[in-house]
Amino acid sequence: AQGRDIRMSDDRVEGYRNFMNKLYQAGRFVRMHVDDATPWELPDDLPVTDRWILSRLQRVIDEVRRGIEEYRFNEAGSAFYQFVWHEFCDWYLEMIKPSLSPETGEVERQVQRAVLIRVYETILALGHPFIPFLTEELWHALPGKRGLLYDRPYPAVDVGATDENVEEEMAHLMEVIRAVRNIRSELNVPPGRKVEARLKGQSEDLKFLRAHEEIVRRLARASLVAYVDADYIPVRDATAVVNDIEVCLPLEGLIDFGQEAKRLRKEVEKANAEYARVAGQLGNARFTANAPTDIVDALRDREAALEQKIARLGKNLELVSRYLT
Structure with a gap:
């Protein structure tokens, strides 16, 4: 600053x-x-x-x-x-x-x-x-x-x-690619494995993505980009929402679901332990009154980030568990 x-x-x-x-x-x-x-x-x-x-x-x-x-x-x-x-x-x-x-x-x-x-x-x-x-x-x-x-x-x-329109369209395209990459990373999909990216949305919202599909496919490491109907229900897909587009990734054949569930449970346990420690520090009135402001602010930011991480891990664990039933 x-x-x-x-x-x-x-x-x-x-x-x-x-x-x-x-x-x-x-x-x-x-x-x-x-x-x-x-x-x-x-x-x-x-x-x-x-x-x-x-x-x-x-x-x-x-x-x-x-x-x-x-x-x-x-x-x-x-x-x-x-x-x-x-x-x-x-x-x-x-x-x-x-x-x-x-x-x-x-x-x-x-x-x-x-x-x-x-x-x-x-x-x-x-x-x-x-x-x-x-x-x-x-x-x-x-x-x-x-x-x-x-x-x-x-x-x-x-x-x-x-060119404001091009900037907006490209920002949207990059968000879609980023969503696929985040799903891959969070669910431990091997970098070399190609995925199928299914995009669900109105035809007007998908128009720019269709025109520049090659960029999406290459940078998201996707073997296929498919455009699914509005009534498609991604029951067992990993999903993310980018503006009005739902990004869906079928996981069958990409990961070992048993091993991934085990890894996610460990991550949840680790994140919960850290959250309890940070929340304990912030709940200590003497600490928050005497610690430097930047330290307290950093802990509050960390607490918020951990809340989001725990929710995200829980969602992924629930998704992976569907493949084990």
Whole structure:
């Protein structure tokens, strides 16, 4: 938060080291696919993933610029961090890999390279006030003759490149993928196993997902994406709700239900024990009156998180138990 003293923390230092390594690895990915610095004029009919990242890039440029101009450096740095790690690296780079493969047509690949290098160059320029030594080094590692990044104008917002509808549609698509991933993780589905994702909702709500099903299938590790009728009742499916869409995953053949039930019972027991300990601390009036505010707030957050975790584990245990009866 603005004006807050930050305690020295090895975990915090390690986290930012990991972030800078992420930015470096993204640079390696760019250099692996882009060997020509010739600027390309981008066509109007870009793929939805490119329109999304270019629109999100304008949003983060605006946030970072405003944060710096208003001396809210914590907010500027956080906006930059979140965009680079969680949108550019975690999502965009994964989405565009097929477009950079040799099987893709040369024109399509060249357009993809042009968007990729443009976004990465802007990221380096945007992050230069925060990590100047790293961004300058990564800048000069890119193809082509380059002057100092320090001398380049700071990125400015291009309002014409924003597309709110694409941002909303892509956010929804990513939430669906995230829901499948969460189910896989919580029920211990092996990473290499493909799942069948069944999506239940109104046809209008499913329209964008149908159009970009390949992204969902690939990033959710699904062998099949099926669109089920509104009267479909997922009695034995693991489910999650994303806005007006119900995401259903049949579990038969994916996991050992006996072993999974045993694991979940242990997790429930462990979570209940921790919850009792945290609730005991918060129920101690002397402790809450004398402990630092940030410690008490952290415990309250932990208590709320544990309540949600216990409910989620209970739901999963109930689901798995249906396969044992």
